[in-house]
Amino acid sequence: MHRIKTLLLIGIMTISSVGCSSKAAEPDTTLDETTEETVQSADEKYLGENIEDHIVFPASVEGLVGDTMPFYDEGKYNVFYLADLRDGKQGYHPWGLMQTTDFASYDDKGVVLNYGDAVEDQDIALGTGSVIKGNDGKYHAFYTGHNDMFEPKEAVMHAVSSDLINWEKIPEDTLYANENYAQNDFRDPFVFYVESEKCYSMLVATRQNNIGVIARYTSEDLKSWEDAGVFFENDMGTDSNLECPTLLSYKGKWYLSFSDQWPHRLVHYRIADNFEGPFEIPSQDIFDCNGFYAGRMETDGENLYVVGWNGTKKNHTDSEDYDWGGNMVTHKLVQHEDGSLTPVLNPELEKLLSNELSLTPVKMTDSASLSEGVISFAGEKYEMAGFKELLGSYLIKTTIRGFDKDGMFGFCFDTNEESVGNLNIVFNGANNRIEFYNGSNIMERTAQSYVDFNLADKNELNVSLLVADGVVCMYVNDEIAFTTRMYMSQGSDFGVFSVESKVSFEDLKAFK
Known part of the structure; x- marks a missing residue:
């Protein structure tokens, strides 16, 4: 069976589940010759060869970006990250540093905190941590030291700096898990100062009684730490570790974020009125799908961001599973009246990508129509409108209206000879989801990524897609x-x- 028919069949099967016929008609994918001839003479400049390209999803000058650790100080976001060098050396994941004021342009300083020199070092591999400016005026980094040859494998380690670039390690300050926590799961420290207690707190991702927890330690000097017990326990009905925790205050609320290590690998958040909780689960407790991981929040007091990464694929092949590390992805977060947060397109990126380009279909199935800039599909079989390739960094914007609430439609990339995308972002109304399929034969695939999204209460979808460096990030209705x-x-x-x-x-x- 042709792939185009397979794509059609899954739509029909989905519709049949809500009472429609499951008989499959052979799809007509004949291109509209009039449209084809018209667009061949259309303005070719929309590829934007003469327009400056921009870095939207930065990778590292050292390689790729893993877990990020944003730290705001004196007007600048300092985003430390695990540099995914993939160089085959014994040591791995040193800390790199990117600096930005707006998450639209970056100064990558490269590696600033390296892994240990010898295989016997606790930190032969560096893991996630955090940076704080202490009351002593120095910058303090707390990071995971990991060594697979050790027992325990993980510990929290300490380094200091006067400029965020040059760091001095203090191995005697190393903190290991006590008997209350899992010795080999003890990582991702996040340190903050509690004004009401006049002391520092450290959150650590660990395990207790075979379930993922976030432990809390306290200190008055950033050197000696006391166990203050479990701060937060996995509340998702799984036993997953709660990786890369963040806790901060923003405009009257406290926000705790973490990433579930399994099974979904999503960034979650919770809301409280004070830093000790209780923390409540918002109605939508995620910002993104599993293409965004290890997100950590940071604020300058006015703006709030969550910074994470989008992974590469195994063998750098679209049809494969996600690998670890890739490109940095940042969402600006908007706070709503009930305290909930939703991700929105960074307005600074929208300003940067502001050169509008001609965007005219070069092929259309003949039941589709184009009138006054509106592409309409009649609901007959498989319909598509295709455009020329994109090169570089782009912003694509559209408003989707008049859709069947139990319908299936979306964006296709890398279309085949039957005009079906090998990569498809799908609004699936019958499943109440947004889905991503990394193959054209979606009948025989499960979605590689999805989020719950109810089309039934939506009259329009305002969509923005950032396309750059092999990453596509879509924002829908600022939700x-x-x-x-x-x-x-x-x-x-x-x-x-x-x-x-x-x-x-x-x-x-389209904008470039």
Whole structure:
């Protein structure tokens, strides 16, 4: 069976589950010759060869970006990160540093805190941690020292600096888990100062009684730490570790974030009125899908961001599973009246990508129509409108209206000879989800990424897609982000599509 028919079949099967016929009609993917001829003479400048390209999802000058550790100080966000060098050496994951004021331009300082020199060192591999400016005026880094040859494998270690670039390790301050916690799961320290207690607190991701917990330690001098017990226990009904915790105060609320190490690998957050809790689960407790991991929050008091990474794929092949480390991805967070947070497109990036380019379909199935900038699908079989390839960094914006609430439609990339995308972001109304399929034959695949999203109460979808460096990040209605790895999102054609669903894509534009 042709792939185009397979894509159609899953749409029909989905619709049949809500009472419609499951009989599959053979799809008509004939291109509209009039449209084809018209667009061949269209303005070719939309590829934007003469427009400056921008770094949207930075990788490291050292290689790739793993867990991030943002620290705001004196007007600048200092984003420390685990540098994924992939160089085959015994030591790995030194700390690198990128600096930014707006998450739209970056100064990458490279490695600033290296792993140990010898295989006998506790920190032959560095893990996630945090940075704080102490009352002594110095900068203090607390990081995970990891050594697979040791027992225990993990410990919290300490280094100091006067400039954030040059660090001195203090091995005698190393902190190991006591008998209350798992010796080999003791990592990702996050340190903050509690004004009401006049002391420092450290959150550590660990385990107790075979469940993931966040432990709390306290200190008056950033050298000696006392166990203050379990601060937060996994409340998701799993036994997963709660990696990379963050705790901060923002505009009257306290926010705790963490990433579940399994099974979903999502960044979650909780809300409280004070730093000790109790922490409540918001109605939507995630910011993104599993294409965004290890996100940590940071604020300058006015703006709030969550910074994480989008992984590469195994063998650098789109159809494969995610690997560890890739490109840094940052979402700006908006606080709502009830204290909940949602991710939105960084307005500084929107300003940066502001050169509007011609964007005209080069192919359309003949039941689709184009009128006054609106691409409409009639709900007949598989329909698509395709565009030329994108090169470099782009912002694509559109408003989606008139859609079937139980329909299936979305964005396709790297389309095949049957005009079906090998990579598909799908609004699946029948499943109440946004989904990503990294293969055209989605009938025989499960979604590589998904988030719950109810189309039934939506009248329109305001969509922005950032496309850069093999990463596609979509924002929908300032409610949810959806980040995916698609190497072939650039250098190959892309489009919008529908499967037996009426829908209109209005005011579809590209910016560079």
